[in-house]
Amino acid sequence: MVIVFDKPPLWQRIWPLLRGFDLLLLLAVLLLAGAGLLAMYSSGYNEGTRFIDHGRNMLIAAGIMFVTAQIPPRRLMSLAVPLYSLGVALLVAVTLFGMTKKGATRWLNVGIVIQPSELLKIAVPLMLAWWFHRREGQIRPVDFVAAFAILAVPAGLIMKQPDLGTALLVVTTGLAVIFFAGLSWKLVLPPVLLAGVGIALIVIYEPQLCADGVNWHVLREFQRQRICTLLDPARDPLGNGFHILQSVIAIGSGGWDGKGFMQGTQTHLEFIPERTTDFIFAAFSEEFGLAGNLMLIAGFCFLILRALMIAASGPTLFARLLGAALATIFFAYAFVNMGMVSGILPVVGVPLPFISYGGTAMVTLGLALGMLLSISRAKRLMRS
DSSP states (O other): OOOOOOOOOHHHHHHHHHTTOOHHHHHHHHHHHHHHHHHHHHHHTTSTTHHHHHHHHHHHHHHHHHHHHTSOHHHHHHTHHHHHHHHHHHHHHHHHHOEEETTEEEEEESSSEEOTHHHHHHHHHHHHHHHHHHTTTOOOHHHHHHHHHHHHHHHHHHHHTTOHHHHHHHHHHHHHHHHHTTOOHHHHHHHHHHHHHHHHHHHHTHHHHTSTTOOOSSSOHHHHHHHHHHHOGGGSTTTTTHHHHHHHHHHHHTTTTOSOTTOOHHHHTTOSTTTTTTTHHHHHHHHHHHHHHHHHHHHHHHHHHHHHHHHHTOSSHHHHHHHHHHHHHHHHHHHHHHHHHHTSSOOOOOOOTTTSOOHHHHHHHHHHHHHHHHHHHHHHHHHO
16 A cells, blocks of 8 residues: 655745744835835946846845744854854954955955955844843843953954944944943943033034144044034035035935936936945935935834834843844944935945845845844744
């Protein structure tokens, strides 16, 4: 007698892998990705295969997200120390053997060219969440000192490259973990107030500080120029201030409802520099106006709030801290990019999530989303 087993249909075999996914989070990502494809087609249709490559990067990120979502949070926690150690080792290798482009040493050739600092955007919050999870219920002041050291090592190496944008993101997500782990407000307020005083002094004494020949010592010359350009872009309208001035013109010319899809004059006459990468928000604003911007900002707000909700209901301290850090990544990316394109923050080279072109950044976002989905799945599967 021959026993024949019917092969279950494909959807029945895939369903266990999809079970527990947070549909609201995925919906927010799909809407933002759709906006990114529209913006990329308009701003990059005449730049070779950029639109197709952007779609390919999204598919790669989606695959990484799907695979990462299958890894339970406990397994993610076991990867914290190896990933952090590997990332720091690669940063040291960049310092010793890295490739230099446009005055910055950020890349390493290991058969393929990689930018190790991108790995630290995920590895640092992962490591810090592991650190505080191991000390749950008995966190002491010395543990926060060690946490700051864990954060300072990669941040310092990234600043040395120099890469202010990536260092800013790494520090922001690391500080988010430290804060949510229970850092006292008494320790948070003094540096915030000190930073506020420093910014006020720079604004007040801007003519003297930004005069030719003045050296700030703590910052390189090009970093000083970025801050001075932020305070007064018109000081060098055809040089350092060109990016911000043209970007602000594009944003303002979009009005309430924009000039229409594929109708952006600043974009298509190529007045907006880096219109498919760092400054794509200006191109989007010109064509879709304030109404489009409000919908885009609403999409990011929903994504961040949903990520925070997932973090708040995480099954362990590690999951909650990691989820909060991942939500901070999306906030920092969006806020810094929109801020610098709008002229309220210095230009630091941070992409807009799901909108800007960039394979490495898209992979980082895919990893972050996969970890959030892993946390969400763990919570839902435990309930069921």
